Amino acid sequence: MMSPKRYLVWFLSVVTLAIAALVAFNAFADYYILHDRNGPSIQTVSGFERVLKPAWIDSIEPSLVFVGSSRMREGFDPVLIDPTFHVNSFDYGVSSITAYEARRFTQDALGHPSVKTIVMALDAFTGNGEAQKIGPGFDELRLTVTADGKPTPRRPLWIFTTRYLSGGAAGMHALGLYMLLQLGPGQTASDRPDLFNAYSHMTTNIFRRDLTNRDERVLRMGPWQHQQFEATLGALCHRGDVRTILFFPPDNYAMIDRYLHNDRKDFIAFKETVLADVERHNATCEGKVALFDFLNHNAITDDVLKNGRSADYIDLIHFRPPVGMRLLRRMLGNGGKDSHLGVELTGPSTTLLSGQKPD
Amino acid sequence: MPFNSYPYIVFILAVVLAFLLLERRFPWAKRAFLLLISYAFYAWWRADFVLLLVGSTIVNYAIGGEITRRHSLLKSVRELLLAGLIFNLGLIGLFKYAGLFVASADGLLGLSYPIPHLFLPLAISFFTFEQISYLVDAAEGKAQRYSFLDYALFVSYFPHLIAGPIVRYNDLIPQFSQSRTPVERDNDLSLGVTLFTIGLAKKTLIADNLAPFADVVFTAAHQGMALSTTDAWLGTLFFAFQIYFDFSAYTDMALGSSCMLGIRLPFNFNSPYKSESIIEFWRRWHISLSTFLRDYLYFKLGGNRKGAPRRYANLMITMLLGGLWHGANWTFMIWGGLHGFYLIVNHIWRNLWANADLKLPPILKSLAHPASVFLTFAATTVAWVVFRSEDFPSAMLMLRGLCGEGGRSSLITFSPLAAVALIALFAIVWFAPNSMEMTWSYRPALDPPIGTSNVRQIRRLRWQPSRGTAVAFGLVCIAAVLALSNLSPFIYFQF
Structure with missing residues (x-):
């Protein structure tokens, strides 16, 4: 038992000290991650990405942004991309992204004047219904604009509190800092697949397990997802200053085979709907959209395991960052040996929407 | 704000x-x-x-x-x-x-x-x-x-x-x-920050973590999805706990904020899921609303002064309007109507029981209390389904799911973690002392209005200013603040 006054002093001291320690740690870790040579590889890590990425994009001021699910998060590492393409890229991929989040992250990217190119994987717009409208940790107050395109009120305050006072930021910062400090001198994320999952390789066991786990999976665009996709295109319509590239991501063909087997009709309808929307968009809008299809038989999806491990995949749907580089080369038009990878649906190529092998 | x-x-x-x-x-x-x-x-x-x-x-x-x-x-x-x-x-x-x-x-x-x-x-x-x-x-x-x-x-x-x-x-x-x-001021401040911390922790650490599970199920029902029994029950239970912790959190934070300024607000929340009847539930849940409705609507309509049928009609009118007060949706009125119906049944049962003058054997007597609490919880939980549903068809889908006549959805996995969470939640709402009981010796609120439930005197877990409690509540406060980054409004803010 103590006097209420002393209780108050103790209580406030504990709270103040803990908050000061938290802010100091977050500020240090944030600075370290953003300035370390390998720091951008942390963008490929799963954790509290919805919490911190809206703050990081502010600091990084990228010219190229990748929006999408964990396929994007794992598949595009700015550490590889930036020196090769002479860009300042940002990986806005988040786990289990929903159609609504994909639309909102695109709007957020468009709200940053530095952004000149947006690359987005279309699996974000699949699913059925809006039951999972947002993922845990998603808070729209952190984004540059509201859902109807108006600037978010008091955003600097939300970004500050998110970055320095939230548990999500503390967790992601701690994880990021730990991973970076584990890298030896001269090492990059690709040297430590044990730490950076994006660089790990699918093994025979993973292949089998994944095929079992995802046996009933379908790729279908529900009406609500479609509505969100149209809203995303709507946000891009008057942005002639931003180049947008959409693509059907290269899931391993074993997976594509499951989609076709489980629900062939909706799989094809998904692609046809996107294509029709993009064509309509390009006919009327200032900001043009390029559409690529890698969700078919191609040099990536036909990957076979050599000596029990895959060169291109982490599992059946997540491709590795070197594949992301190949996709990017193809989509940006300097594909070299990958010039014929996949199909450019908005280009002159023949469309192979079914994803099946041509006869 | x-x-x-x-x-x-x-x-x-x-x-x-x-x-x-x-x-x-x-x-x-x-x-x-x-x-x-x-x-x-x-x-x-x-x-x-x-x-x-x-x-x-x-x-x-x-x-x-x-x-x-x-x-x-x-x-x-x-x-x-x-x-x-x-x-x-x-x-x-x-x-x-x-x-x-x-x-x-x-x-x-x-x-x-x-x-x-x-x-x-x-x-x-x-x-x-x-x-x-x-x-x-x-x-x-x-x-x-x-x-x-x-x-x-x-x-x-x-x-x-x-x-x-x-x-x-x-x-x-x-x-x-x-x-x-100065002594009263120091008491007010220490009590206020403690109550505020308890409320903040209930909101950010419990209610907000239950919300996504309830939301996913009710949104699916709104889209017309036929729900499996597991989804329907988990969604319903998670919402029952979410609204409990959400509202009690809000009340604690309001009372705590006011305490710091030396002003006591009305006693408003007293572990409603411990009620052994619906009548008692309304003496423990949103007490300031139920006493307002009682004093300014039910009594003005005549209350119980004009015979049983009129009393039941007055009860039903009061609850229907009380339901509609919650929002511009007929589901709220149906929710109020359900509670009106429960109250009428409760009153009839009481009268019958009182007139019958039955003596229960000791074994049944000892079972009567837990059974009544469980039944009251079940009745209020079913009513929450209508309260939370966007419209009547989605409420029906939920209820069908609860009865095992839904579909085969698998929105939530009944994992061991979910089971542990549910057991812990039941333990808290049924057995743990509430924030008012913990702090009542320092009078955090005005006395409960006449005709509502009293504050239970507890011996253990009573809050007292000490170094240990200051550090413990300080750490709880930090944990709650860390979870603040996902701003999620209180359910009662919409009303």
């Missing part, structure tokens, strides 16, 4: 510090300061609607004053009271219910009147009800005449403004002028 936000934490700290300074140096300025700060608090949400709040306050104060004057001259006040009621109910009807009524009329009668989409002013249900109570009491000669400053502060006092507790002018206004000794 939601209580569970960083700006509010900064706001309350600044307000308390400034208030302490004023209290010591310029006590005459305390009320004006609180009034200005309350308007600023409301303006954070929408500055233009402060005008509505001020306008409503001025009109009600003027009508109330005239009613009091006429009453003292033994003149009729009926017309003025009627005018006041029309003004207040018109305001709430226009902003809150016009859209629902026009849409329903369009649907039922095949009309095509344009549906008004008016912006719902925050807290309108609360400040309207509080002012109605003032007018009714004035008409009955019970209300004292207060200064405009006191009256305006009673209406807008920020800790209760947004989502209650619904306060009575005569409970609050006398406290505005009271001074406190």
